[in-house]
Amino acid sequence: MNFHSLKALRNLNWALIYSILALGLIGVAVLYSVADSDFALWSLQHSARLGFGMILMFTIALMDVRLLYASAYVLFIVLLIMLIGVEVGGTRSMGAQRWLDLGFLRVQPSEFMRIGLILALARYYQTRHPLDVSKLQNLIMPAIFIITPAVLIFRQPDLGTSIMLVLTGLGVLYLAGVNWRYFAVGGVSIAAAIPFIWQTLLPYQKQRVLVFLNPEQDPLGSGYHIIQSKIGIGSGGLSGKGFGEGTQSRLNFLPEKHTDFIFTIFAEEMGFIGGIALLLLFVLVIFLHFNIIARLRNPFSRLCVGGMGWALFVYVFVNLAMVMGLLPVVGVPLPFISYGGTSLLTFLLGIGVVLCVERQSMTELPRS
């Protein structure tokens, strides 16, 4: 490593990096506990992915931002092709077609698409005049950017990731300055479209929504997970049962205890105090994103960081609301903590993008 990149490394936002590392290590610890003190079951893999992901993160952080900018569309199109590839020849797992088997690695292009979408939208708005973003003809491309992959992901079928992608895209559009009336119109049309969307939902998806609306309706089936998750969190009380002492979460009533429901065991063992601490750590990470935004000058950089921060928030919020029974169970992981390679990797890549554009905040990007 030459002197230049060493200096670049020193100038990175280390507050953000340490916060992320802390979250990842909390994940390792909780996975160790949920595996009944078996490090090899999930924690080992999670640590390895954390290490590998952070190397990727640093690699992106040290990239020339102009290269990142130039390759945004290409990346988006490659990911789109991969999504179509999943549609055509993906490996079916747990009843859904989400994985693309590249031989050496099984990847979920739908999660990577989040990065691709943010970069593509950011690039698009970089080349639009701020006063033109709300023009109808300038909404066509962003709409295509969002809807095409969302539909492909929805068809896998993966309702959760599809909704997350749309929410991410809408957040970027909002930050880009799209007139709030469009969001109002969009919201009303979605409300009007609900009966039609309902028709296209698969039985398990309908079931999840119905059970969310009334968990007691199916206390032994789908609603059982929500009830059991609430019992786990609630029984933790103020100070929790202690690390490795959780009784509820470790029992097999939650099939996703190490992935989507990981917060349940954390809150059971660490209690309200631990829950607040974790929540504050996420608040810190998100706050750091917006702190960075204030120092950025071009739309691409701003939308990249704002988009990544927004996506992170959406995931954290939806996951926590889900396990606490505030939202239907849609299958969204808790960033950096849930077990799952693609989720961890994509969020670390997102941080890499943030670090990259921050480091080169003074670099001029073409505006047309």
Place this chain on the structure above:
Amino acid sequence: MHLTEPDDIDFNRRSLLMLVGQMGLFGGLLWRLQYLQIEQAKIYKNLAEANRVDFRPVAAPRGIISDRNNILLADNDYNLTVDFIPEQADDIEAAIADLSAVLNLSPAHQKDILKRIARAPAFRAVEIDDMLSWDSFARLHLNLPYLAGVAPRVGDLRIYPYGKATAHILGYMGAKTKQDIARYGNTPADHIGKDGIERQYEKALRGRAGARQLEVNARGRTVRQISNNDGTPGNDLRLTIDIRLQEFTRKRLGSRAGSVVVLDVHSGEVLTMVSAPTYDPNQLSHGIDNASWQKMVTHEKKPLLNKSIAGLYAPGSTFKMIVALAALEAEVIKTDEKIHCDGTFHFSDEIFHCWQKEGHGSMTLETALEQSCDTYFYDIAVRTGIDKIEEMAKRFGLGRPTGIDLMGEQGGVVPGRDWKRANYETQWWSGETVIAGIGQGFLLSTPLQLASIMAMIANGGRYITPFIAAPLPVYGTDEVATPEHLRLIRRALYRAVNRPKGTAYHSSLLVRGQRMAGKTGTVQVRRITQEERESAGGVIANADLDWRLRDHALFVGYVPHDKPRYAISVVIEHGGAGASVAAPIARDIMHHLLSLKPAPQPFVATNVEDA
């Protein structure tokens, strides 16, 4: 940089708004967390205490077994059982003492239980006792709150309404061993098929296990059932057996040792298969004490052995049909050719005796079979040669298992030059061909093979594979012998039973114009010396011999004589003469079969996955 560009202001305002919104939503989450963990903490803590999930596999109901007329042969019943889970009791000895007081267990039994508990892992349930009365079971439930670690449950029990009559066919249920699990996979059922149909069709009968998810409290008591999956019940099996005939046959055999097999000559369906003496599978399924078990294992009449498929006997004179068919095919005799019998047959310095000391006189093939003249068959066996006899015997399926769907079947022995070289490392002696002519010597066959040979002769020479539950693919439709030759044999067998000179004349039967045809066999199990023959008393009578030295009595036959439908083989170990012992038994069984009202229903096999 122009800090006051309109888009800057707008962007800063929007991002700030977004941050505020996010913090607001996080505030909502915090409020929710507070609600669950502080406000409602007590409620959830109580729920958690009562809330442990236990996953228990449950056996699917085992398939029931019925006979061809849908009469139940094997059924399921409950078995009131009590288990003990060591990890749920703080003081195991005290817990067992309390339990013993409720169930009145003997101190010896208690000791045995403690020993078994010490061997098992703490979380594993140990069976304390089963076959409890309702009384004890009720008392147990009443005292349950004071009995730590005790888990009463309703276990499974197999019952056999016809017990002894079906023992060898159905087998019995017993405790699972490592070998059983390795072979058939594990099952939550208490028992596994140990023999016969229960073992052969173990997988089909057991079905797919289900599972019950239970919520249990801190002491392991069930709070409620979360989910229940009963699994897939096992396949029911319908057997080709007609239990009426089976039961009659068992009674007819009484205390004798031996076997009776009745087959449908066209399909190979086994209507009856009795091996005697028998045992009570109900007793075995309930658990049997070691002394009784040892007695059964070492009994000289071998009650546990299914003699019909695993008992090996020289076929004796019942083999003469095979020799005759081989000779006819080799064209070494003509059907009207006469051979003189003076009671002995001289062959290369040796004298072979006919059972009729005075000799039969002039014999044709038909009369030789009718009167079972040994001399005639000595002669044609030598003319035919062992190779052709061996070939014919093998064509009828001798020397290999028939392939019936029961485990443990023996194949028997068809001797020949290669066989002799492989097993004795010597050449074949032509003297051995002579005694092979009357089915003695090295020849060994099972009663099932004898019945199946009889069936093939009766059905016109089509090869059959006997079966008891599922029809198996036949080896081929090739005819095993020329129909014309078989007609001749059948004519002779008719005479053997229905003509005054026939060996089984005293066992002739007539039911609505239907008569029996057949062949007797008396198999020597000891060597009769020349001195014994020439002694004052002559050959010692069976009645004067030790049971184990007496002749085996055999009979094979079929009914009706003109349109054969059922074939039978009767083998009575050390019973004496075939004509006086085996033939009357065959007559009575066939008489019963032809008189059955209603007649046995046609068997349509239910689909069973191959075990």
